[in-house]
Amino acid sequence: MDTRFLGIAELVEAPSVAVVVDVMRAFTVAAWAFAQGAEKIVLAESLDEALALKARHPDWVALKDGPPAPGFDTVNSPGLLRSTDLGGRTVVQKTTAGTVGALAVKEASLVLCAGFVVAEATARLLRARKSDSVTFVVTGEDGQAAEDLACAQYIAARATGAGTDAAEFLRRAAESRAAAELADGIRQGVHPDDVALCLELDRFPFAMAATLESSLMVLRPCTVPSLTDDAPDPSAGEGRPIPTGSR
Ligand SMILES: O=C(O)[C@H](CS(=O)(=O)O)OP(=O)(O)O
Numbered sequence: 001m002d003t004r005f006l007g008i009a010e011l012v013e014a015p016s017v018a019v020v021v022d023v024m025r026a027f028t029v030a031a032w033a034f035a036q037g038a039e040k041i042v043l044a045e046s047l048d049e050a051l052a053l054k055a056r057h058p059d060w061v062a063l064k065d066g067p068p069a070p071g072f073d074t075v076n077s078p079g080l081l082r083s084t085d086l087g088g089r090t091v092v093q094k095t096t097a098g099t100v101g102a103l104a105v106k107e108a109s110l111v112l113c114a115g116f117v118v119a120e121a122t123a124r125l126l127r128a129r130k131s132d133s134v135t136f137v138v139t140g141e142d143g144q145a146a147e148d149l150a151c152a153q154y155i156a157a158r159a160t161g162a163g164t165d166a167a168e169f170l171r172r173a174a175e176s177r178a179a180a181e182l183a184d185g186i187r188q189g190v191h192p193d194d195v196a197l198c199l200e201l202d203r204f205p206f207a208m209a210a211t212l213e214s215s216l217m218v219l220r221p222c223t224v225p226s227l228t229d230d231a232p233d234p235s236a237g238e239g240r241p242i243p244t245g246s247r
């Protein structure tokens with residue numbers, strides 16, 4: 001498997017398979033939203049689009065990063081979201097890095113969004129797809145974010161079947177600038193448990209795939225093959241099969 005690690009600005013053409021990584025905090029939050037029952041997450045292009053979608057669908061849950069803001073229901077915090085019942089709800093998410101990265105590769109045939117909480121499920125899905133080439137989008141800090149790069153490199157290693165020890169990758173993420181800023185209160189809309197929740201390895205059994213649905217980029221959980229064959233893994237719980245379509 002040929003792997004590339006690129007920042008958002010380095011994406012010059014649509015990759016075939018993209019894994020968009022945002023550990024702190026967009027895709028940890030997305031995974032928690034699904035764990036709390038959300039049906040789907042619409043990745044908004046802008047704050048204005050998120051608010052327009054919310055206005056059109058008052059039952060949707062609008063979420064942004066940074067501090068709480070008028071019109072939005074909640075913020076980009078796994079610690080806050082984990083006590084929110086999202087059963088059957090649609091979430092609209094707009095963040096600085098993660099959602100921007102996913103939208104930057106919306107023409108790819110497969111777009112997975114990931115953090116450590118869904119690392120193994122993501123790697124297993126890539127293994128099952130037997131992809132020749134995978135582009136990892138390192139969303140934070142112009143492709144330099146230590147937590148995103150560490151997670152991307154860990155998933156890449158696991159996707160090639162390497163018996164990789166996660167400890168060193170998690171240590172790099174724990175020592176990242178993002179972790180320090182979240183812990184020190186420099187970033188806003190933060191729960192004290194956010195960093196720890198973002199560093200939980202394989203907390204969830206599902207991967208997350210984004211596809212274009214009526215011009216909106218929509219993220220959903222998906223089941224992954226079991227370790228021994230290509231059959232759906234019953235432990236994966238709710239979720240769609242692996243998306244196979246190409247655009
Ligand atoms: O919510 C986050 O941690 C960041 C935004 S910021 O760096 O705090 O401004 O967003 P994300 O897109 O999840 O990296």
Ligand SMILES: [Mg+2]
Binds near residue numbers: 139178
């Ligand atoms: Mg981030």
